[in-house]
Amino acid sequence: MFEMLWRKLRLAHQRKKTPVSRSRRDLSPNLEANLTAFQEELGASPDLIIRRLTLGPRPGSAGALIYIDGLIDKQVVNQDVLLPLLNEGNWGKGQDVTDLLGYVAQSILAVGEMQTETELRQVVQGLLAGDTILLVDGQAAALLLSTKGWDKRAIQEPEAEQIIQGPHEGFTENLRTNTALLRRKIATAGLHFEEMKLGQRTQTAIAIAYLKGVVNEKLVEEVRLRLKRINIDYILDANYLQEFISDAPFSLFPTLTFTERPDVVAAKLLEGRVAIFVDGTPVVNTVPALLVENFQSPDDYNFPYYYATMIRWFRYLSFSLAVLAPALFVALGSYHQELIPTPLMITLKTATEGTPFPLAIEVVMMGLVFEILREAGVRLARPFGQTISIVGALVIGEAAVTAGLVGAPTIIVIALTAITTFVVPGLLGPGIFLRLIYTILGGVLGAYGILTGMLFTLLHLASLRSFGVPYLAPLAPVIPADLKDVLVRAPIWALRTRPRLIGWPRPQRQPFGFAVDEEEKGEDGHDEGK
Amino acid sequence: MTKANDAGHRRLWWKKSLWLLLLFIMVFTSGCWDRRELENIAVVLGMGLNHTPGGEGYEVSFQIVRAAQIKSPGGSSGGGEKMRPFWILRSSGPTVFEAIRNATFQSSRRLFLSHSQVLVINEAVAREGLTPALDFFIRAHEPRLSLWLLLTAEDPVQIFDASAGLEMVSSQAISDLLQQYHLTSKIRPVRLAEYVRLIMAKTTANTLPVIRTIENAGKKEFYFEGTGVIKGDKLVGFLDPIETRGLLWVLGEVQGGVITFDVPGKKGKATLEIFTSSSTVTVQVKADKIHVKIEVQVRSGLGNQTTYTDLSTPDQFKKLETRQAEVIKGEIEAALAKAREYGADIFGFGQQLYGHDNRAWQRLAADWERHFREATVEIKVKAVLVELGLTTRPVLD
Numbered sequence: 001m002f003e004m005l006w007r008k009l010r011l012a013h014q015r016k017k018t019p020v021s022r023s024r025r026d027l028s029p030n031l032e033a034n035l036t037a038f039q040e041e042l043g044a045s046p047d048l049i050i051r052r053l054t055l056g057p058r059p060g061s062a063g064a065l066i067y068i069d070g071l072i073d074k075q076v077v078n079q080d081v082l083l084p085l086l087n088e089g090n091w092g093k094g095q096d097v098t099d100l101l102g103y104v105a106q107s108i109l110a111v112g113e114m115q116t117e118t119e120l121r122q123v124v125q126g127l128l129a130g131d132t133i134l135l136v137d138g139q140a141a142a143l144l145l146s147t148k149g150w151d152k153r154a155i156q157e158p159e160a161e162q163i164i165q166g167p168h169e170g171f172t173e174n175l176r177t178n179t180a181l182l183r184r185k186i187a188t189a190g191l192h193f194e195e196m197k198l199g200q201r202t203q204t205a206i207a208i209a210y211l212k213g214v215v216n217e218k219l220v221e222e223v224r225l226r227l228k229r230i231n232i233d234y235i236l237d238a239n240y241l242q243e244f245i246s247d248a249p250f251s252l253f254p255t256l257t258f259t260e261r262p263d264v265v266a267a268k269l270l271e272g273r274v275a276i277f278v279d280g281t282p283v284v285n286t287v288p289a290l291l292v293e294n295f296q297s298p299d300d301y302n303f304p305y306y307y308a309t310m311i312r313w314f315r316y317l318s319f320s321l322a323v324l325a326p327a328l329f330v331a332l333g334s335y336h337q338e339l340i341p342t343p344l345m346i347t348l349k350t351a352t353e354g355t356p357f358p359l360a361i362e363v364v365m366m367g368l369v370f371e372i373l374r375e376a377g378v379r380l381a382r383p384f385g386q387t388i389s390i391v392g393a394l395v396i397g398e399a400a401v402t403a404g405l406v407g408a409p410t411i412i413v414i415a416l417t418a419i420t421t422f423v424v425p426g427l428l429g430p431g432i433f434l435r436l437i438y439t440i441l442g443g444v445l446g447a448y449g450i451l452t453g454m455l456f457t458l459l460h461l462a463s464l465r466s467f468g469v470p471y472l473a474p475l476a477p478v479i480p481a482d483l484k485d486v487l488v489r490a491p492i493w494a495l496r497t498r499p500r501l502i503g504w505p506r507p508q509r510q511p512f513g514f515a516v517d518e519e520e521k522g523e524d525g526h527d528e529g530k
Numbered sequence: 531m532t533k534a535n536d537a538g539h540r541r542l543w544w545k546k547s548l549w550l551l552l553l554f555i556m557v558f559t560s561g562c563w564d565r566r567e568l569e570n571i572a573v574v575l576g577m578g579l580n581h582t583p584g585g586e587g588y589e590v591s592f593q594i595v596r597a598a599q600i601k602s603p604g605g606s607s608g609g610g611e612k613m614r615p616f617w618i619l620r621s622s623g624p625t626v627f628e629a630i631r632n633a634t635f636q637s638s639r640r641l642f643l644s645h646s647q648v649l650v651i652n653e654a655v656a657r658e659g660l661t662p663a664l665d666f667f668i669r670a671h672e673p674r675l676s677l678w679l680l681l682t683a684e685d686p687v688q689i690f691d692a693s694a695g696l697e698m699v700s701s702q703a704i705s706d707l708l709q710q711y712h713l714t715s716k717i718r719p720v721r722l723a724e725y726v727r728l729i730m731a732k733t734t735a736n737t738l739p740v741i742r743t744i745e746n747a748g749k750k751e752f753y754f755e756g757t758g759v760i761k762g763d764k765l766v767g768f769l770d771p772i773e774t775r776g777l778l779w780v781l782g783e784v785q786g787g788v789i790t791f792d793v794p795g796k797k798g799k800a801t802l803e804i805f806t807s808s809s810t811v812t813v814q815v816k817a818d819k820i821h822v823k824i825e826v827q828v829r830s831g832l833g834n835q836t837t838y839t840d841l842s843t844p845d846q847f848k849k850l851e852t853r854q855a856e857v858i859k860g861e862i863e864a865a866l867a868k869a870r871e872y873g874a875d876i877f878g879f880g881q882q883l884y885g886h887d888n889r890a891w892q893r894l895a896a897d898w899e900r901h902f903r904e905a906t907v908e909i910k911v912k913a914v915l916v917e918l919g920l921t922t923r924p925v926l927d
Binding site: 007333334335337338342343345346348349350352353354355358359443445446452 | 564567595598644
């Protein structure tokens with residue numbers, strides 16, 4: 001049903017799409033005309049700096065340096081652009097240059113990256129990206145000097161994805177910093193980046209990263225295709241892309257994974273996945289995504305295998321508890337009292353004696369209260385934090401029980417769910433949503449309702465695919481070789497093969513054993529890249 | 531997209547929606563809707579069965595947990611007089627089921643029978659026949675087959691009224707106590723399921739433990755004493771505790787308990803603790819004469835002695851073993867004598883024959899009571915003493 005709706009939406013969308021074609025406008029040879037054109041395009045913004053200057057051997061021709069204040073590195077502009085241009089000694093040998101811009105570019109400027117453009121809009125784009133523009137009277141071209149430099153956040157550990165052991169750096173909002181962080185992890189020529197601009201107004205830089213030789217080329221092609229089809233005027237975060245290119249846009253479950261950690265992205269690329277960077281956000285998407293990825297943490301690989309395996313199972317347990325505990329509690333408490341052992345049943349009964357609401361209402365209510373508290377805690381200015389904990393814990397929890405409005409077991413169940421939900425952050429949304437649905441089903445139909453709900457969830461999960469890979473793999477379809485990193489976390493030396501459905505172009509990570517002879521050194525991805 | 535294709539999609543969409551709708555209807559209209567809130571049910575822990583004082587019909591008594599009276603930690607129950615943590619309710623009707631339903635005239639909450647632990651049956655009801663009385667408990671979905679069955683000569687309410695000792699509610703105490711029967715092996719606890727199993731094995735007689743109240747320092751307490759023998763579905767007589775153990779020896783259900791006797795040739799007694807026992811019963815039919823062989827093996831340890839002699843010599847051990855075997859044999863014979871007197875095959879000899887020589891059983895089953903009485907029974911007891919506890923010889927020695 002959703003698919004149908006989606007298809008219709010997409011169709012309507014395609015029909016409406018009108019090509020945004022504004023006529024091409026070339027630069028004029030007249031400097032003044034060009035400067036007027038710039039001011040027309042950008043308005044009278046005070047951060048637009050136009051520095052007029054005289055270039056070339058005397059008497060020289062009029063020129064202008066244009067840049068946006070705040071987007072450029074002033075040091076570079078002053079020292080490496082302005083200074084050489086104004087130094088008359090530099091012009092000594094260029095007595096009769098006809099192509100002044102070409103000469104400046106070749107012999108004078110101490111800037112590494114530059115290009116010549118003749119189209120106004122392209123030049124403006126460069127200007128807005130932090131380039132400095134050099135115009136010379138008499139030439140219908142502009143020199144774009146890469147002088148990007150703006151204030152950016154330092155590299156920090158992502159707050160939402162903390163780990164105990166291992167690298168503590170995280171991505172930042174700056175695309176170039178992020179790609180560099182990744183390069184520092186994977187120093188092979190096989191690591192390729194492809195950049196494109198998306199968002200008609202934001203012109204956000206998007207980068208696709210993959211490991212040539214390991215990645216499935218068709219996957220890269222598919223990512224490219226899906227990204228190119230995006231027609232949107234602004235992109236502010238990775239989720240904008242995610243909602244566009246997701247296989248199942250209406251599903252509760254994310255068919256793209258996201259992370260702020262370079263080590264996670266590196267590991268995923270090395271498995272044969274593709275990463276999508278978005279400029280302006282530290283969040284990086286990787287595809288294809290599997291359900292089990294949400295239960296894996298970078299810490300799993302930084303701790304011994306037995307501990308990692310144990311912790312992973314705690315995560316599975318926690319997620320099941322987070323989703324099912326209130327539902328089962330409601331079902332047992334209002335339908336299946338015979339299933340509770342007698343002493344426990346009497347204790348529960350004693351605790352709920354005299355509470356005015358049905359158990360289901362109690363649980364849903366307290367669950368809502370908890371969600372609101374959580375949301376408030378996230379949005380709140382830090383100094384108010386204490387208020388929330390006092391109101392939450394004392395007033396709502398303690399007082400509600402003492403006043404006999406809510407049974408103490410309900411609070412315990414809600415507290416348990418509250419804690420367990422955060423163990424699997426990747427499935428926070430689906431977890432909370434499913435919990436609510438299951439609780440209502442448990443309150444309306446008992447265990448039968450919960451089972452029905454679970455059945456539908458399972459059906460849905462089994463139908464999902466992420467970039468061609470079954471979402472439940474390697475559990476359904478069962479891929480025995482891949483269970484080594486799902487049911488357990490096998491020792492690193494035993495993780496010899498990449499996930500079958502993702503890294504199949506080069507399934508083997510490493511040969512068995514310790515010996516590395518000269519022949520096997522050729523196993524590096526880039527040597528045999530297709 | 532062509533028009534035909536569009537129509538095809540619409541058809542498909544309708545088909546999908548229809549299936550989904552059907553699925554939803556199927557899911558949400560089946561199953562039974564019986565929501566009952568935890569706080570709105572009356573949890574029955576024990577039930578009693580008696581005849582109505584007038585005669586016809588049954589009186590069912592319930593021991594219901596009064597949850598509000600069970601002290602919850604944190605909630606301070608300030609003023610108000612402290613009531614007992616349970617409520618006893620009597621209700622009567624022409625049948626058990628109707629009697630139970632009639633309880634709703636008195637109880638503000640629906641009775642919830644699934645957590646019932648015990649069913650105490652008055653002897654008068656048992657003498658008349660248990661089948662009409664127990665039919666409801668076997669048929670209905672709420673009471674469980676794990677219900678403990680008990681016999682009493684008194685009004686069942688008296689049992690519920692007795693002190694529960696360490697527990698809150700006497701039914702819970704009785705249930706817990708029955709599960710520890712192996713500490714003495716002088717009771718044979720029977721669940722409803724076991725009763726049903728045996729009553730379906732035509733020739734075997736059922737036994738039910740007997741409970742009564744005793745006065746102890748002005749307080750009423752319950753006490754287990756012996757076993758009632760149910761032939762068919764009617765109570766015919768009783769076994770005393772020792773005879774009950776005699777029965778348990780044959781069934782191989784003695785898994786503990788102590789056995790005390792005079793030390794042979796010495797002044798004083800020895801108490802042996804039984805660790806494990808097993809039994810083998812073979813039933814053979816020769817010329818329509820039944821011959822039963824009972825072999826019992828017991829492992830036990832010396833737990834207590836009141837003689838001053840050192841009993842830890844191999845010689846003394848032999849003597850103790852022999853004596854113990856004799857005592858056990860005596861217990862079995864006592865039980866056998868009672869069973870013969872009642873003509874009730876409590877040992878399940880018939881069932882044994884049914885399994886091993888079905889043809890003979892077919893022939894003899896009709897007149898099993900006579901055949902059982904006339905059966906020759908050979909009892910062999912092999913007792914082994916395996917330890918003496920932490921001391922090797924008496925401290926005084």
